[in-house]
Amino acid sequence: xxxxxxxxxxxxxxxxxxxxxxxxxxxxxxxxxxxxxxxxxxxxxxxxxxxxxxxxxxxxxxxxxxxxxxxxxxxxxxxxxxxxxxxxxxxxxxxxxxxxxxxxxxxxxxxxxxxxxxxxxxxx
Numbered sequence: 001x002x003x004x005x006x007x008x009x010x011x012x013x014x015x016x017x018x019x020x021x022x023x024x025x026x027x028x029x030x031x032x033x034x035x036x037x038x039x040x041x042x043x044x045x046x047x048x049x050x051x052x053x054x055x056x057x058x059x060x061x062x063x064x065x066x067x068x069x070x071x072x073x074x075x076x077x078x079x080x081x082x083x084x085x086x087x088x089x090x091x092x093x094x095x096x097x098x099x100x101x102x103x104x105x106x107x108x109x110x111x112x113x114x115x116x117x118x119x120x121x122x123x124x
Contacts, residue, residue: 051108065122
């Protein structure tokens with residue numbers, strides 16, 4: 001009988017398609033664009049779930065890209081700080097009421113945007 005073995009993380013990561021940054025940035029714009037309309041409560045819940053998912057996808061990809069940079073590299077340190085901030089935001093709960101929920105979603109959106117920017121910078 002053969003036993004299944006887990007593939008090494010590097011191989012599994014190489015098999016993954018790159019994150020869809022265009023879709024992620026479009027989600028961010030729904031909250032952060034100058035002409036953004038405030039979302040309804042139902043839309044807000046969906047947006048928050050989507051933003052949290054984007055962050056969970058981006059963190060390991062940005063971590064991997066940063067780990068390939070020299071240890072004393074400034075963009076690496078900035079990306080790692082952004083990852084820490086994003087993780088902290090994932091652990092926070094929105095306050096009560098629509099305005100507090102929107103503010104929380106905007107913070108998540110800023111994390112998605114920053115992680116996407118770091119990924120772009122580290123991939124150049």
